[in-house]
Amino acid sequence: MYHYKFCPLCSERMVKRIPAEGVDERLVCASCGFIWYNNPVPACGVLITDKDGRVLLARRKYPPKEGDWTLPAGFMESHEGPEECAIRETLEETGLAVKLKGILNAYKGGDDPRTKVVLIIYLAEVVSGKLEPGDDASELGYFDLNELPSNIAFRAHVRAIADYRENHHKPCVH
Numbered sequence: 001m002y003h004y005k006f007c008p009l010c011s012e013r014m015v016k017r018i019p020a021e022g023v024d025e026r027l028v029c030a031s032c033g034f035i036w037y038n039n040p041v042p043a044c045g046v047l048i049t050d051k052d053g054r055v056l057l058a059r060r061k062y063p064p065k066e067g068d069w070t071l072p073a074g075f076m077e078s079h080e081g082p083e084e085c086a087i088r089e090t091l092e093e094t095g096l097a098v099k100l101k102g103i104l105n106a107y108k109g110g111d112d113p114r115t116k117v118v119l120i121i122y123l124a125e126v127v128s129g130k131l132e133p134g135d136d137a138s139e140l141g142y143f144d145l146n147e148l149p150s151n152i153a154f155r156a157h158v159r160a161i162a163d164y165r166e167n168h169h170k171p172c173v174h
C-alpha cells in the first residue's frame with residue numbers, strides 16, 4: 001500500500017497515531033493535524049454473460065497483475081456514483097454500452113498493492129457497441145464458468161465470479 005511519509009498539506013513528517021480503541025492506526029501530521037484515513041477506494045464493474053452463459057473477462061494491460069484477467073471494472077472518479085462508474089469502465093475497457101440489471105454484491109479487496117478496495121459488481125446486459133479492448137485492457141474473452149483462466153487478478157474478482165456461479169448462474173439445458 002502507498003503511505004504518506006510527509007504531510008501533503010504542510011510537508012512535515014507524518015506520525016502514527018491510534019485515535020481510539022478499535023479504530024485503525026492512522027498517519028497524522030503532528031504539525032497541522034492532517035489525518036490520513038487510508039479508507040478503501042470504491043471500484044465498480046460488471047458481470048456480463050453471452051447467450052451461452054459465458055462470462056466476459058478483460059485482460060490487464062498494465063501492472064499490477066499485468067496479463068491477468070478480471071471482470072471489466074475500475075476505480076470510481078470523484079464526481080461519479082457507482083452505477084455511472086461501472087457503465088463508464090465497461091465502455092472504456094470493452095467498447096460495450098451496457099444496461100445495469102441489478103447488483104451482484106460488494107466485495108472487500110485486500111490484495112491490490114495500490115490501495116484497499118471495495119469492489120461493487122453489477123449484473124449487466126449489452127445494449128450496443130463493438131467488443132474491442134481499450135483503456136487498460138489488452139484482450140477480452142468470454143469464458144465458460146467451468147473453464148475460467150487460472151490467472152484471475154484480485155481476490156474480490158475471484159469471489160464475485162464464484163458468487164455468480166454459485167448463486168445466479170442457471171446452467172444451460174441443451
Ligand SMILES: [Zn+2]
Pocket residue numbers: 007008009010011012029030031032033034
Ligand atoms: Zn501537516
